[in-house]
Amino acid sequence: MVIQFYHYDVSPPSRSVEMTLKALGLEYKTNIVELFQGGQKKPEFLAINPRGKVPALVDGDLKLAESRAIAAYLCNKYAKGEKQSLYPTDPEKRVQVDMYLYITEWVFDQIIEYMNIGGIFQRGEKPKDDKLDAAKSALKFLDERLENQNYLVGDTLTIADFFGYTAVLFLDLLKFSAFGEFPKLVLWMGRMKALPYSEAVNDKAMQTATAYCQEKLNPKK
Template identity: 30%
Template sequence: MSPTIYKNNVSPPARAVMMVAEILGIKYNSFEINPLLREQDTPDMIKKNPMRTIPFMDDNGYCLGDSHAIMLYLFDKYGKPEHSYLYPMDKRKRATINQRLFFDCGVLFPRLRSVMAPTYGGKLTEISRSMKINIEDGYRMLEAYLSDTLYLADNVITLADFSVITTMSTLHGIHPIDSNKYPKLMKWFSNVSEQEICKKINKTGAEEHVASLKKFMETNKLNQNKKSKI
């Protein structure tokens, strides 16, 4: 039986999993979750994924959360020799890819989440100075990672690039990359964004995510202005 991926196309991590699944030719069952309606908080969903995040996967009773873990699992189970460039056998290359995945999970995405949570919670009206500083710091690290290779972990695209591009697509939309300060990062962003798989799966969802955040910020500002006049 095919695995089921619980997702939402606007979610950056979900799009990363969707792109990898598409490349690997996996026919999966898709189950749409709306996180704003807390559809991931039902008892059945919490049992499958205690983190209550999307995406998560149910592969015939084997449940797994976190997009990075899911991507690695799918590669290990469904990857063929022609997919080896995504996660090569060389131990150092794999270690570098792992580090970039952990960077996305532990450093970069939390900086996006720090914007998302108060925005969707009705509190944030614009990105704060401290948020911008943290995002810029993420850009600085990515620029350094790209000092010796065309892509984040190698001179060919890997799982790390597909993971990070989804986070970066939203970050760039709300706080654009300065190509003068981060020329390598801007070149990488353009190159990965032009991949057919990114145009097919990542582009629309990223645009919707950016538009949603900006719209919520506008609404939050209007609501706060109304309250201040009462």
């Protein structure tokens, strides 16, 4: 039975899970949940995820929500051979990935607080400049982590990188101009963008969302 993947393509957590699906080479069917049309509140979706959040996944009789749990499950069940490095089975290596799964959630929270996307899209507001320093502190944390290694957990790609990447990439909606302060982070972003499945997962969604965000921030008079 084909995996059923429920997501909204602008959502960074959704794209992190889709990067996991593609990295594992899994077959899946995409089901778009239109958040701005209330798709997350429909009874058929709430039966999968009562919290009404994307992403969600159905694999046979199993219904799963929470993006990081989904990514870990997919690796636990389907990763074979060298792909097991995405979520290592060795406890000491795995706990490092787990740690950065939590840390990237914190990073995403700081970025979202600053971006104020709900305010921009729905109420004509601007980013919260008083939250910029906190967002930059989160970026600096990742930048320092990447000082002597290619990825967040050593020199091997893991699912923690997917979640960090989509979080930081979301700043492109604002045409964020301060990336130059974080040179190691920029190099890592380039490595992530170069992954063979990154363009298919991220580019179209980000281009559409960025254009919409810029229209809201810079309305024509």
